[in-house]
Amino acid sequence: MSVFSSKDFDGHEQVVFCNDSDTSLKAIIAIHNRKLGPALGGCRMYPYASDEEALRDVLRLSRGMTYKSALAGLPLGGGKAVIIGDPFTGKSEALMRAMGRFIDSLGGRYIGAEDSGTGVKDIQWMAQETAHVAGFRERRTTAGPRSGDPSPSTAYGVFVGIRAAVLHALNSTHLDGVKVAIQGLGHVGMHLAERLHNAGARLWVCDPVAARVHEAQERFGAVAVPLDEIHSQKVDVFAPCAMGAVINDRTLPQLKARIVAGAANNQLDENRHALELHRRGILYAPDYVINAGGIIDIYFEIHGDDEVAEMVKLEEIGDTLSEIFAEAGETGKTTAEIADRIAERRFMRIAKGTSASAVA
Ligand code: NAD
Numbered sequence: 001m002s003v004f005s006s007k008d009f010d011g012h013e014q015v016v017f018c019n020d021s022d023t024s025l026k027a028i029i030a031i032h033n034r035k036l037g038p039a040l041g042g043c044r045m046y047p048y049a050s051d052e053e054a055l056r057d058v059l060r061l062s063r064g065m066t067y068k069s070a071l072a073g074l075p076l077g078g079g080k081a082v083i084i085g086d087p088f089t090g091k092s093e094a095l096m097r098a099m100g101r102f103i104d105s106l107g108g109r110y111i112g113a114e115d116s117g118t119g120v121k122d123i124q125w126m127a128q129e130t131a132h133v134a135g136f137r138e139r140r141t142t143a144g145p146r147s148g149d150p151s152p153s154t155a156y157g158v159f160v161g162i163r164a165a166v167l168h169a170l171n172s173t174h175l176d177g178v179k180v181a182i183q184g185l186g187h188v189g190m191h192l193a194e195r196l197h198n199a200g201a202r203l204w205v206c207d208p209v210a211a212r213v214h215e216a217q218e219r220f221g222a223v224a225v226p227l228d229e230i231h232s233q234k235v236d237v238f239a240p241c242a243m244g245a246v247i248n249d250r251t252l253p254q255l256k257a258r259i260v261a262g263a264a265n266n267q268l269d270e271n272r273h274a275l276e277l278h279r280r281g282i283l284y285a286p287d288y289v290i291n292a293g294g295i296i297d298i299y300f301e302i303h304g305d306d307e308v309a310e311m312v313k314l315e316e317i318g319d320t321l322s323e324i325f326a327e328a329g330e331t332g333k334t335t336a337e338i339a340d341r342i343a344e345r346r347f348m349r350i351a352k353g354t355s356a357s358a359v360a
Contacts, residue, residue: 001052008059013039015059016106020098025083027099028054030062031110032078035347038108039079040134040295041065042115043099043126045087057244058082060266065295067343068288071320072313074299077347079110087117096122100129108132113150113298116186116243120149135298141307148301150294153310155191157293157317158263161285162196162237164318165259168325169283170236176200179235181225181257184242185212188263188291192241193220206230207242237261245269247284252276261285274336278328285321286339292317 003015013034018027031039041062048054058080066078083099085091103112103126113135114123123136136148146152162180166172180196181204182189190212193203197220205222206229207213216222231238231251238257240246244266247255252273260267260282267287268274277284293314300310324342328335 001055003055006055006059008056008063010059010063012059012062014106014109015055016102018099018102020095020102023092023095023098024085025095025098025102026085027081027083027102028058029081029102029106029110030058030079031106032059032062032080033066033347034077034109036066036070037075037077038111039065039077040069040111040113040298041078041080042135042294043081043083043103043112043118043122043133044115045083045085045091045117045122047086047090048082048084051084054082054084057266060244064265064288066347067340068292068295070343070346071289071339072292072296073316074295076295076299080115081110081112083118091122093125096125097129100126100133103132104130106132111302113294119187120147123148134302135294137301139301139305141305149187150297150301151187152191153297153314154263154291154294155188155195157296157314158188158192158239158241158261158290159195159199160315160318161290161321162239162259162261163199164321165261165283165285165325166236168322168329169258174200177202178237179204179233180237180239181205181230181233181235182216182222182239182241183230183246183262184240184264185209185216186241189239189241190216192239192263193222197221204230204233204235231255233257240264240267247273247277249273252280255280255282257282259283259285261290262287263291265291268336271336274334278334283325284335286324286336288343289321289324289339290317 014031016029062080069076185207203222232254237259239262241263248269
């Protein structure tokens with residue numbers, strides 16, 4: 001397996017391969033860039049078909065975190081971890097604690113959190129072994145205590161982003177009657193469905209877990225569609241909230257939505273798909289910009305709960321997207337290119353330790 005010459009390597013600072021024979025843990029931790037601060041990113045658990053697939057995923061995800069934190073105006077770098085295994089059958093306290101020890105060995109250069117396939121309980125197990133994990137502490141809010149799960153904040157950020165995209169592409173200041181297809185009703189997708197429903201949007205949904213689809217049908221009057229038809233629904237917004245690479249050579253020609261805006265990381269199979277979306281007049285909300293609510297939430301968990309400041313940061317996701325959409329419109333460049341350029345300006349220019357407000 002090539003690492004340094006991998007096309008996804010992109011100058012990563014450190015890539016750590018973790019093997020614990022007692023628990024059969026196999027994991028990779030990738031630290032992309034720490035110019036703005038410690039590398040914070042989720043720890044995903046997924047039954048990758050090969051080590052190469054796991055490496056590709058972790059490299060792409062950790063790079064995305066560098067860009068995400070920079071554009072969210074947070075003093076954090078980019079990193080990510082993947083555990084190679086089935087999250088339904090392969091978890092144990094011992095395995096998560098072994099992962100915690102590997103994270104600890106990095107001395108705070110990488111800070112882990114939950115991601116697809118891991119949850120608050122897993123991070124609590126890791127926290128038995130390391131101080132360098134977040135997203136698991138009970139939080140106090142004016143509405144009462146809540147778990148450390150960042151997904152509701154991610155969903156709120158996506159909701160704010162969809163509002164900005166609808167304003168830009170459909171010239172509508174509200175979501176009443178706007179049609180949205182949500183791919184995946186997990187931690188983020190279900191919260192997003194609730195927000196959109198409350199704002200008057202009409203929903204089309206899919207998920208391999210039938211109970212989640214039934215819940216969305218009952219609570220939000222959503223229309224259930226087959227997994228492989230969600231992207232081709234006649235809707236205004238396609239919101240990928242499950243896995244990556246869903247905008248690809250097969251799905252792209254079938255898209256009927258005017259907007260692609262959802263929580264999933266790495267939605268574009270390849271960079272060229274941003275150009276193809278642009279050519280077809282489909283507005284793409286760059287994934288790492290619109291799904292920054294989770295990292296924002298975790299940042300505020302680490303640096304002291306401040307509900308008002310957190311809400312301001314989440315709302316800024318909409319402002320940032322509006323700027324990106326406008327600049328893309330003026331320059332003829334893709335929204336993905338514009339977002340990358342703004343992020344790179346921030347993390348290349350600013351030295352480690354700069355405050356969040358200075359970054360923003
Ligand atoms: P999750 O695992 O809770 O939910 C994913 C959902 O997608 C599950 O309900 C799963 O059954 C469903 N799914 C799996 N395969 C599918 C398919 N082929 N078609 C439709 N649905 C399918 O994950 P999550 O925390 O909700 O995150 C969703 C996405 O958003 C992931 O890509 C994640 O990386 C990204 N994201 C999440 C957060 C967060 O705070 N949780 C933050 C940023 C980005």
